[in-house]
Amino acid sequence: MNEKNWLAGEFEANRAHLGAVAFRMLGSRTEADDAVQEAWLRLGRSDSQAIDNVGGWLTTVVARICLDMLRSRKALREDPFDPPAHEHVADTSRTTDPEREVVLADSVGVALLIVLETLAPAERIAFVLHDMFDLPFDDIAPIINRSSMATRQLASRARRRVQGRTDAPEADTSRKKQIVNAFLTASRLGDIGALLSILDPQVVFTPDATAMRYGASQGELRGATAVADTFKGRAQGAQPALIDGEFGLVVVVGGRLHVVLLLTFDGEKIAGIDAVADPEYLGKLRYELI
Template identity: 50%
Template structure:
């Protein structure tokens, strides 16, 4: 086996972890793949015999690439409050394939990724690398060109925000599905109070239609007020797993797609995240849940 083939084989052993790091950092499947590919290109130009810990080295490279992408994204964003929905990982309702399992390890639900989108680049890097992948603060500090103590503070600040704003879904997937099914049944039948009953009083609905068009609704009765819309969608709903949690893919009569991700906690829906951006939906592989 020549050097290049052997090096590629070693790199492929680390690819699942690198994709997971990049996806949590960027919330974009395509950008995550680009970041991992960039890590390979840099490794191929490096004398690997000088790298003592290849996995750690590659994680650091991916972290640096992602940090640069996040900083570039910040400068392009005209409105700091602009809602950007992370790319969902869509699977059939009956299970997630092994490659997706690696990507979604540690219950990286869409609600968590939405909160990560609100963090600054440095905070996000510190939290993701340390709290999710156990990278030492000393290594992260070198990436950020800050002291380990300052890096620790960044991660702590991000951790508080995540714990306060990212709801943890119920572990029982069947129970999640029953709640989501009850939501659409109530909408279909025009049962407003039944719809309210499956929603947490402080439920949040976020919708991203692309090109800066977004909607944010708070409160059970406000969200239930969209019941007419949900009723129209109900006949076109196809059950799916969205980032490993109960959700749906909606295929309208005009073949336009939308994705609805639900976070169910203590038997009630606490968050609904909706992606209707046609450009981003077209880039996702939704063949497993319908055509």
Template identity: 50%
Template sequence: MNERDFLAVRFEEHRPRLRAVAYQMLGSLSDADDAVQEAWLRLARADDTIDNLGGWLTTVVGRVSLDMLRTRRLRRESPLEPHLPDPVVSREEGADPEREALLSDSVGLALLVVLESLSPAERLAFVLHDMFGLPFDEIAPIMERTPVATRKLASRARRHVQGAVPKPDPDPAIQRRLVDAFMTAARSGSFDDLLAILHPDVVLRGDSADGMTVLRGARVVAGQVAVFHRMATVSTARPAVVNGTAGLVNTIDGDLISIMSFTVADGKIIEIDILSDPGRLARIDLTGLEP
């Protein structure tokens, strides 16, 4: 094995963590892959011996992700309203190590949506420190700030996140029971049955080709029962795990039409996220759902 091959092997050992950092920074699987590829290209060009390869690669991916976020802002590529990040979808039965590696604890779509509203610097400080445990003296050089300033950014981001993201029930059985009840109510077209399983403060986010729609409140969301009924009666719903919580993958004649993620808290559905943009759905990897 030559030196480059040995370097490639060592890089692959770090790839899952690097991809997770980039995904949680960018909310896009394709952008995360681009950031990781850039890290490999920079490593391949590096002349000096790198003692702490993991730290060096994390620094590179952090800087690349930060630059990508800033470029989005400058080009106004990000919508004024938050958009749904790319979902990570896997089967209920059996863990998928590659997909699980993308997610730290409780990194559901709800949290990623909130992270979209942070500034690039706040998001980097929060993700690297609160999700990946990097000390502020290692994060600060990435951002070209002092450790004190970096700590303040993470603290500001933390205050923004706290209270904005409901704490989900960790029991998969409870989550699935509520999702099954949602589908039963949708199939029957029952407003009352749907209302009974929705949290009073439920939020529904729908990301389609026409943009983002946000509905708030149990009666408002239950008022969409006719839409849910039509979806439930014309499509096939396959149970799945979406960013660590119970979800559904909906198809018509084998064609993917939507991915739904549900957040359950206090015995009720408190958030529903629906991605139905055909262009984005076409880029989602669903190989983990194959029998």
């Protein structure tokens, strides 16, 4: 069997799974089909010899395509909801029953899809891949450019919304904006006390490789004291923004996005800060200054 036929066979073996993943992320059968077709095109352009797990690679690619589509949808305020009718890749070994996944996709109710539409893109990806397809957070994190801890928190927040739970209330939009501005002011002034009052005691700061080269830090930091000390007197050029519908900070240099700080909240505390400066990721990012 030649390489092209082998890839076609692998793709067909995973098509039902990919369609189920894309439909749950997008809520639109038409867009889900488009995402799966795009994944097939990218597979054809890839170096198959560098792919150890074709199913996992395809799942990762479909998730990233869906993330881009969700971002575009948020930016354009579109709602295409349809009623039901060689890199780090996801481990799909626990979701290998295509017929079952087709049934699951068909069983997604209108109510759930409506709730999913209210989630920010990264929240939706984290929730769908983990809660619906049992992928580990370590596999999901690279897809949304978040740390595993932040990905876990995003999925947890999405889960509470889907379940309609109020036992773990979080700050509302206006309060989050106040917290972001307070963090920015405290950072610029080097006010350690104010920073500690805003940060969760177990806060985690995670810079990507590019951000580390910019001097964000030499790696992951844990705990309010360490994170507060890192941000003391910094963030001079940062501006508060909504990034893919979530609160954070952006640094723009010469009219170009230089780095973003993606914030994760736990109640009224900042529990996670992910510094992302990867050019490819920033090129696709949607943000709005607030």
